[in-house]
Amino acid sequence: MFNGRKGGSLHLPDVETNHQPGPYQTLIADAKNRGAEYSKIWDLFAFKNDFTIHLARLSQGVMRQPATISAGLRELVAAYTSFQNECAFCTQAHAAAAAALIGDEALVWKALHDVESAPIPEKEKALLRFAGRMTKQLPAVDAADIATLRAAGWDDEAIYYAITTCALFNFYNRWITATGVPEMSEEAHRQQGRMLATRGYGRE
Amino acid sequence: MRELAEVLLRGPNTLTSAERETIAAFVSSRNDCQFCQLSHSAAAAHHLDGNYDIVNAVKRDYESAPISAKLKALLAIAAQVQQGGRQVAAADVERARKEGATDTEIHDAVLIAAAFCMFNRYVDGLATMTPTDPQAYDAMGQRMARQGYVQRP
Numbered sequence: 001m002f003n004g005r006k007g008g009s010l011h012l013p014d015v016e017t018n019h020q021p022g023p024y025q026t027l028i029a030d031a032k033n034r035g036a037e038y039s040k041i042w043d044l045f046a047f048k049n050d051f052t053i054h055l056a057r058l059s060q061g062v063m064r065q066p067a068t069i070s071a072g073l074r075e076l077v078a079a080y081t082s083f084q085n086e087c088a089f090c091t092q093a094h095a096a097a098a099a100a101l102i103g104d105e106a107l108v109w110k111a112l113h114d115v116e117s118a119p120i121p122e123k124e125k126a127l128l129r130f131a132g133r134m135t136k137q138l139p140a141v142d143a144a145d146i147a148t149l150r151a152a153g154w155d156d157e158a159i160y161y162a163i164t165t166c167a168l169f170n171f172y173n174r175w176i177t178a179t180g181v182p183e184m185s186e187e188a189h190r191q192q193g194r195m196l197a198t199r200g201y202g203r204e
Numbered sequence: 205m206r207e208l209a210e211v212l213l214r215g216p217n218t219l220t221s222a223e224r225e226t227i228a229a230f231v232s233s234r235n236d237c238q239f240c241q242l243s244h245s246a247a248a249a250h251h252l253d254g255n256y257d258i259v260n261a262v263k264r265d266y267e268s269a270p271i272s273a274k275l276k277a278l279l280a281i282a283a284q285v286q287q288g289g290r291q292v293a294a295a296d297v298e299r300a301r302k303e304g305a306t307d308t309e310i311h312d313a314v315l316i317a318a319a320f321c322m323f324n325r326y327v328d329g330l331a332t333m334t335p336t337d338p339q340a341y342d343a344m345g346q347r348m349a350r351q352g353y354v355q356r357p
Binding site: 011012013014015018047048050051054055058085086087134138139141160163164166167168170171172173174175176177178179 | 205207208211212215235236237281284285288289290292294297306307308310311314315317318319321322323324325326328329330
């Protein structure tokens, strides 16, 4: 995999240290008290509460609203989009969440590294190829891409969630890499992935 | 997503709404998202009494546009974010600081640029019915500049 940042501070010190009162400030303080490794994305969430309260709600809806595409597959789309954008933090975080929901960590990483040879159904490969095109070749995406997804067996509801998941992670990946959120240890990512799988994205 | 746009583009901020709409229009233009780039160009213009010259100059070549050195530096960061967050180099951040941008302003420029990489994909992905009549965008931008993104009672 491409290299992520291993530890270290955010590129914007005033953002890292300026926590507004709220759920993320509490999470960070709790983790620090326990001496536990914590996800520096929480520093970003704690910095601009009036934005991130809506972002958390949007993320919960996009990733967990019951639909004809499972939460596990949406997490796989999120991880794949993040892998394409070389966001090491998001790739690890959402690969871990996908693995917790799907129950097969090795399978998730095979799909990320090479969709074509991964032992997943053709229907799911079509979904990941589409996320790759949305991420890398946005202006070229057209009705033919949607027709391909329909032919692979996806209904419009599933396609809607695939588009919104991919769009959402094209946001997160840029925000996180540009501000310098470092990767955590593999074990910390697994633990956070289980949290995402069971609790979701809301913190209210 | 409307609430996100409202906070990003109209919430309290040391960057003006015109500057923030200009960043939004610029990134959308680089993403080749016609709906977003035309509507946010119009919003930027209507924050400046309907003057399109500045936002049009920014989209053509922001380094030579009649805008502040600080906004140029923030647009340079936005351009990198559009390509990918990893493209933002320490030198880009240093340039923005040198031109007087605070960490908060740099962060917010990153946030707007990243958010439009989402909005653009949402709009293009869902193949929104794109009006072809330029007049439609002017009316839309006027509404965005005056009333914002969230329906008020």
